[in-house]
Amino acid sequence: MNEIKSNFAGTTGALDNEKYLEGYARDHGLERIEGFEPFPKYFLVESAGACNARCIMCPVEDVARDKKLMPQLLFDKLVREIEPHAAWVKQVALQAQGEPTIDKKLEQKIRAMKGIGVPTVTIISNGSLMTKQRAEGILEAGIDFVDFSIDGATKKVFEEIRVRLNFEEVVRNVETFIEARNRINPNCHIRIRFTIQDINRHEFQDFKDYWNQRLGANPRDLAYGKELHHWANWIEGFEPYEDEDLKRLNATACQSPFSTFAVLNDGRVALCCNDYNAAVCLGNVYDNTVEEIWQGEKFREVRAAHRGQGRCGVDICVNCNAWDPKAKIL
Secondary structure, three states, rough: OEEEEOOOOOOOEEEEEEEEHHHHHHHOOOOOOOHOOOOOOOOOOOOOOOOOOOOOOHHHHOOOOOOEEHHHHHHHHHHHHHHHOOOOOOEEOOOOOOHHHOOOHHHHHHHHHHHHOOEEEEEEEEEOOOOHHHHHHHHHHOHHHHHHHOOOOOOHHHHHHHHOOOHHHHHHHHHHHHHHHHHHHHEEEEEEEEEEOOOOHHHHHHHHHHHHHHHOOOOEEEEEEEOOOOOOOOOOOOOOOOHHHHHHHHHHHOHHHHHHHEEEEOOOOOHHHHHHOOOOOEOOOOOOOOOHHOOOOHHHHHHHHHHHOOOOHHHHHOOOOOOOHHHEOO
């Protein structure tokens, strides 16, 4: 297990941390960061732990799970435990590391979460399996938000990054989804994400121009970029920024452990969406309730470490820009 260091240093960095976290709490209508403690606001529920792509920047081949899909009994337990808190929960993402459309029961799971009153149910997809039939089924099930990952504006660059996927097929599928959304569920919003890295940075503007034109006038739709992150230090020696920005990043707490509950398809609760094998395992939903884990000692240790030392408080969080607003490029 990665080391957690939870000593509160009375430093300017720690004070700035508190200001940042209090601001995050206010953004959610809470007076203080402790307002998140009763129950998670955000969930990542890994319906599928497998992926049909082998993207060059992703640790998918190192993902270790006994099963590809989350067992129905485990999913049903999560639904039962979320239901009394559905008005409090802001979002449930039905995925973590895998491609969610691999799960043939994804539509049923969307309906289940919407049926208990979760306000926003979302997925992130590579688009390769989003046929017209799946698109219509997912939209009819009540999905609120879909984020597609397309990391190139040309076939050559896209297929160098998203190995095993076909550029033309993915573009066609996403365009089909947009058309189906406009017909079936116009309240669903769509974002199309471009993971910015050295191999594709030169195509970012062309990507934005193409997809913003196709998304149309829906004000919540967006084609945007996200700087590469290190997948909980899977990418060794990763430093996303120059010295001063890197110091700022590492001195700042991440909001994820204060608001987000990431459960893998085997029941383990990971530190965050990027802790792909639960190197920092905070509990298991088979053994305890969501509420017990969320209010438990391990989560408290992680939060204390981030409040006291920022990302430097937990080994796998050092240099991680995944949740840094600066990493999102519009």
